[in-house]
Amino acid sequence: MNYELRCRECGKSWGNQPRSICDDCFSPLEVSYDYAAIKLTRDEIARRPPNMWRYAELLPLPANYHPNLPVGFTPLLSATHLAQKIGARRLCIKNDAVCLPTLSFKDRVVAVALAQARNFGLDTVACSSTGNLANAVAAQAAREGFKAWIFIPADLEPAKVLGTQVFGAQLVRIAGSYDQVNRLCSQIADERSWGFVNVNLRPYYAEGSKTVGYEIAEQLGWRLPDNIVCPMAGGSLIVKIKKAFDELVRLGLVEEKKVRFFGAQATGCSPISTAVKSGNTEIYPQKPSTIARSLAIGNPADGHYAIKTMTGTGGWSEDVSDSEIVESIQLLAETEGVFTETAGGVTVGVTRKLYEQGRISPDDVTVACITGNGLKTTDALASAYETPEPIAAKIGEFENYLQKTISLHPEIQEPVEA
């Protein structure tokens, strides 16, 4: 193996095992690699299938692991219409709303976690989740032949509940917040030999997020962007994209560049952005109240590292209200044809704010990370649209309908901007 677990704070080595905490100092474990042993070239990567496994050497995978699920390699879109609307010029969208198999970036982390669950001989996998992770664990457990136990806050969106149950997973609804669910799962993981992907398998799991960063660099033509805008729940993704960029520089796959990292939260759950804006390096927990339930983590475990990632790169953190989230979902859909969930609304809303505040220059190459699909959170838009009255299937009826619609909305006759 060219990797092992190391304590993030005291540096102690823990080998490879299902464990996320250093018993000596209680600090988190991190996967460390022997980078000197990694030989990887752009040409070699280009020859491989378009999925996250093309970066296998940079992931903590068991020896001779043969993945059988093509996860990742989602589109990087040039968002020219959105850019025009928000005062940007060189804005891209990394679109994990279409990540397979369950339409969120969580498919990436689960793929790595389950590879290690198999390696460690575990027959049951589990997670605490705000929804997307639940879907990803349930689906991949079904395909890989694991039993799955999924713990969620009881108030989750119906589509995310159904999208877990359909895969045959055991669903446990907890009457409480995600933070309470997460605490319970820490206790259960203490007692049972289950592979909790985001508890005892977390160091491996979190490495899967790096593939978002590798793909962005490759899709930009093996260049790093100037800025990343990333949604933050537990705060892990933004940290791992930074790690991915640092690794690519280290391996000589991209030129070194100072990338600034910007984090996005919902105002109703903004422990990380609140800390950044007030100059704190530590998190003070919050009780979430936001429609962006996939980001509703009031006590973000990686918050401290997320803050360091932003402040250490000259970045910043912002947050947006629930109404701004809905408007931003609509804005992204109407300009770029991408239907994202509430977390994506947070990212787009914050991106817009950062341009308005002048924190991001229009000429910078900026990538906004869309991490989930709007079809899972349609309830957020429930009151945004009226259902049109049906008309008869007659051409005359349609002509009347068209004239009436034009009189109410004359702008629909205006030419579309190229």
Place this chain on the structure above:
Amino acid sequence: MTITVDIPTALRRHTAGTGRITCAAANLGELFSTLDQKFPDLKPHLRDEKGEVRRFLNVYVNDEDIRFLGGPQYAFQDGDEILLVPSIAGGAPDFERQNLWGSS
């Protein structure tokens, strides 16, 4: 007054396997002092060099994060159940420590 304290598995090797104790501590500071006396090996795992609660240690009182109750100032009530739970973070890039084998 009596409170109950649950100690997570990760720390039990410093408590000779003890997973639960009862004591009469009035607040978090007194609780930690009690634990220090009972289990001297545990002390450095609960607080850092400056005496602050370790960043990745969460303290819950009857299912509520103690930080919502006033933190170290919170006065324990008779029958309070205290939980010490590690916070599960993923860590961060740190190439100084990342470089296991000493070369790049």
